[in-house]
Structures are given as C-alpha cells and as structure tokens.
Amino acid sequence: MTTDTIIQTRGLTKRFGGFAAVNGVDLDVARHSLHALIGPNGAGKTTVFNLVSKFLAPSEGTITYNGQDITREKPAQVARRGMVRSFQISAIFPRMTVAENVRIALQRPTGFSFSFWRGEKVLTALEDRVDELLTSVGLIEWRNRTATELSYGRKRALEFATTLALDPELMLLDEPMAGLGQEDVHRISDLIRQIRPNRTILMVEHNLAVVADLADRITVLARGEVLAEGDYESIAANDAVIEAYIGGDID
Incomplete structure (x- = not known):
C-alpha cells in the first residue's frame, strides 16, 4: 500500500x-x-x-x-x-431545525455530543461554523426551519453538511x-465538486x-x-x- x-x-x-x-x-x-x-x-x-x-x-x-x-x-x-458514510435514505433528525442537525454533528469533536443540558453559551460557540456549513450547501436560508420541511434534495444537502461537520478524511x-x-x-453534483478539495x-x-x-x-x-x-x-x-x-x- x-x-x-x-x-x-x-x-x-x-x-x-x-x-x-x-x-x-x-x-x-x-x-x-x-x-x-x-x-x-x-x-x-x-x-x-x-x-x-x-x-x-x-x-x-x-x-x-x-x-x-x-x-x-x-x-x-x-x-x-x-471515514464517514452517507446512506441512500437521508439520515437526519426530521423534527429538529436544520441548524440543530448540523450543531449536533459539530458537538461530537468537542466532547459535548450528549451534553444537552449544557448552557446556551457553550452551544452558541459553534454557531459560526454551523452557518459556514449551511452556507456551503446552500441551506443558510433554511437554518431555523425544521428538517422535515425540506425537499428531498435539500435533505440530501443537509446530510452533506452534517457529514462535513465531522471533518471526514x-x-x-x-x-x-x-x-x-x-x-x-x-x-x-455541484456540492460534491465543491467539497472535493483535500478529501x-x-x-x-x-x-x-x-x-x-x-x-x-x-x-x-x-x-x-x-x-x-x-x-x-x-x-x-x-x-x-x-x-x-x-x-x-x-x-
């Protein structure tokens, strides 16, 4: 190898x-x-x-x-x-907002993945990165909508955002x-082309x-x-x- x-x-x-x-x-x-x-x-x-x-x-x-x-x-x-994978069926939390879906993925590297009781200040520290990821997949306008409101194509884009939040190699x-x-x-296709560098x-x-x-x-x-x-x-x-x-x- x-x-x-x-x-x-x-x-x-x-x-x-x-x-x-x-x-x-x-x-x-x-x-x-x-x-x-x-x-x-x-x-x-x-x-x-x-x-x-x-x-x-x-x-x-x-x-x-x-x-x-x-x-x-x-x-x-x-x-x-x-190594992170996606699935044919979109794997998101449908009743959470678009931003919350991405924030949960971002919490994993911080060690706060299951710290739902933590103060809002801890979570707001992640908001800039949440917005950056949502902008990169064209979902910033939908950040405060529940994921279930998204079209199927936009749900796939949200899944990309949550995958990228894990910073996969x-x-x-x-x-x-x-x-x-x-x-x-x-x-x-445009999104995949955009995220390809260094991955x-x-x-x-x-x-x-x-x-x-x-x-x-x-x-x-x-x-x-x-x-x-x-x-x-x-x-x-x-x-x-x-x-x-x-x-x-x-x-």
Missing part, C-alpha cells in the same frame, strides 16, 4: 450461505480522488460498500485504511479514524443522486452522467467481481463493460 492510497482491499469476499455476493475484490482508492463503484443491478456494489464501511464483516480478505488493518473493526471505530457516498430530480442532481470520496452511483462528470477513477463490478477499472473514457469503450450493461451504450 503506497502513501498515495488511502484505502485498499485485497481478496475481499462476502458469502451469504453458498452465494458469493462479493468474490475476491481488489480495490485501491487514491488519496484526494473521487473513486466511483458502478455496475448493473446485483453486481455487488452495495455489499462492497458495506464491507468497506464496516457495516458487514468480510468472509475473506483484508481492508487497509491509511496503512492500518481495519478488517475486523466496527463502524464506530473507523468513523473515529475519519474519507467520505463514502451511497447513491447520493438516488430519488433526486434533475435540478437536485445538478445541485448535489477522498468513494461513491456508489447509478447515474452514469454524474460518474462521467465527477469520477477520477471507476471500478466496474459484475457478479461480485471486478470487471474493469480506469477512467470514464476507457470504461465506456470496454466491450466487457458494455456487455454487462445488457449490450447498451453506457454513455
């Missing part, structure tokens, strides 16, 4: 009974890159993602993060290392465009136009194995990849 690689898997395998959902996957994610996992339905993308983020334990293989073996670690342990984005209309897709992003995404626009490197999975890897141009010209997408043009 080189210093330019932030996360690496070797022989990553996950079996459910006699079925190998992931079989011998080798993955190298370069530091400060956006690496996309794509593939047809049932290719094993989500399983790989859950293995890397430690929501599943592998049957075989190893996972290394910043040179440290994290194969048997729990999600909370890797989160403390600086590696962001794992699970289908960030799922369920979004075209306008929101453009908004979230690494590993993303599972079905929207190939988004992948073409954002990804530095792409790993294509099929039947739980790596089918191809490279930049979008080489992937789009790969006959095996086109065949995996049922003979269609992946442009």
